[in-house]
Amino acid sequence: MPVERLLPTPEATDLLALTRDIARNELATAAADHEADNRFGREAFRTLGASGLLGLPYPEEYGGAAQPFEVYLQVLEEISSAWMTVGVGLSVHTMACYPLANFGTDEQRAKWLPAMLGGETLGGYALSESHAGSDAAALRTRAERTADAYAVTGTKSWITHGGVADFYTLMARTSDDGPLGISCFLVDGTTPGLSAGAPEHKMGLTGSPTTDLIFDGAHLDGERLVGNEGDGLKIALAALDSGRLGISACAVGLAQAALDLAVDYAEQRHQFGKPVIEFQGLEFLLADMAAAVHSARATYLDAARRRDAGLPFGQQASVAKLVATDAAMKVTTDAVQVLGGAGYTRDFPAERYMREAKVLQIFEGTNQIQRMLIGRGLRTK
Template identity: 40%
Template sequence: MNLELTETQTLIRDTARKFARERVAPQARTFDREETFATELYRELASLGLMGVNISAKYGGAEAGVVAYSLAMMEMSAACASTSVTMAVTNMCAELIHTYGNDAQREKFVTRLTSGEAVAGSFALSEPHAGSDPRAMRTTAVRRGDTWVLNGSKQWITSGEYAGVMVVWAQTGGQGGKGISAFIVEGGTPGLHVGKHEDKMGLRASNTVSLTFEDCAIPADNLLGKEGDGFKLAMIALDGGRIGIASQACGVARAALDASVRYAKDRKAFGQAIGEFQGLSFMMANMATELEAAELLTLRAASLKEEGKPFTREASMAKLFASEMSNRAVDKAVQIHGGYGYIDEFPVERYFRDARVQTIYEGTSEVQRLVIARETFKLFG
């Protein structure tokens, strides 16, 4: 097995690392405290190809592949998880339209996402009563002549207030998942109303809102894929999205480990650096080992997707392990910092808050275990 990065993967990783460390990290604390949605920063990310890492150059993407995307997400997340989640959802929307849209949709919408014109993309699937069970969604879309008219509401929509391009799911008839279709909706469309900005525990610089559709008419040409394909498209997108969240978890955990090592070398107690005490050094040994394992699981899933091979099971494994690993890592980081870990003078309290949602969004840990069990029965049954 060759674990060496290609020249392109190395270039994308190093580009993301440089931007994350020089442009994002110095502002991350301020972004978090002031809940800043950094519009111009996202346009800069787009100019570097980081809003369409796995998108063809024809439509403004970097055409660098899924592994490169995962590496870029790790670097951005180590600097600011709020920035990385906006980057992740935008990449996911662009890739979904790029893969399943027609030429006109790619030209119109994918280029807006990769260029930064749209600022960000949104993935509008969840509803107040339909989170882990999207088949229960109540939003409807009815065909009226040359338009589709949407009515309903969505919940916990990342970048929903600012996104220029959204992929929205709605019931169009039929039973269960077979009655769900996907649509491309532009920000500012009449009948689309943005709800309040959610006051979240973490990812406070990431915009999260509810959306309401009231007789929201969109062109019939904005149907993504075929009518009734929506549930399938959502599941495909979520498989890829889990690689993104696993990558984010690895990045946050790496930042927590880095901060812990630096603090443990500097902080003295009982006449020596606290890192020299076995109890704390073993904590960091466990953090480092679990981080390496999570990164390998994540890059394996990314590699399988890039090669066009089945990756559902591997993506869920990576997301499950990496997100739970990240929560353990940030918990240890706060403990290593002691009282300083509980105040925002040090970044580990932000890492702690940001990591918590990783076991919830893009499919909870419980859902990941269901997926892994189902796929394992298929594999070994």
């Protein structure tokens, strides 16, 4: 059922109505087949771009919509409730645009950002490596300076849109100066010397490829450096704070879809002469699921409103990511339980929702890392 929302402007209300129409009539109808066939829905992103939904939080002068982050996240939630893979893909694309939009020069933004925000190009975010997931500062991929260019060598892991993205935001080492030796680059997907590994065989989100990215002396012109040399880790962590809010919204969208499915099934399914939703044991389970969804939504909106107000929001983003993704895991698991044996079959999307929920607790910083970051924020000394 549609969630009633408090939106800041009439324009935001119209954007959400547009999103719901696209989600219901185009995304939801394609999701199951694409996921079952491991087929990438590139056309879905073109639709979102043509509708103005790929650049919501970015400036209008570059093709964005200059919307508050709280509006973007609620749009993202709606998309995720219809097709989780596309919601996560939009979150990743938005995060991949963040470094250029916030740390690039005016010339770089004018050259590349309009295509990124308008849907002509789709992005990936290349930070993780096989030995450097939670410990991003340990990355080894190197960008060696050659005159006015760079030669990049190394392998990135777990790249959403790997092999199909038009550009990648890359973090690579330009010196051995620890965390200060990492720099940020904007890489064209067709760069010679760049290739993608075989797609991972994943539990969920099978409608999008996740691969290694292999750099074998890939040549990057000097204009591809975003920010200054050594700014890469700072840029990456700033992008991740916003990216965690994106994943939080995706998690709430998935949990809402699971809750809606469970309620609908419980109203339709009769046992002992009445709908099973009237049995207190099931009613209380559904009530707990609803409470988890509502509270998770509140955490991401609180963090987003702090971000929009220019206040520190990193700790709140970690709280939102932790609460929302744990809630999604529990709510989707409980949805399978509500459907009983039917929930364990592929006749209903409950089992897919459950499989998709698990990775939300892992990427954009595992939930163990979020607890560590939250704990650090509590220290007074």
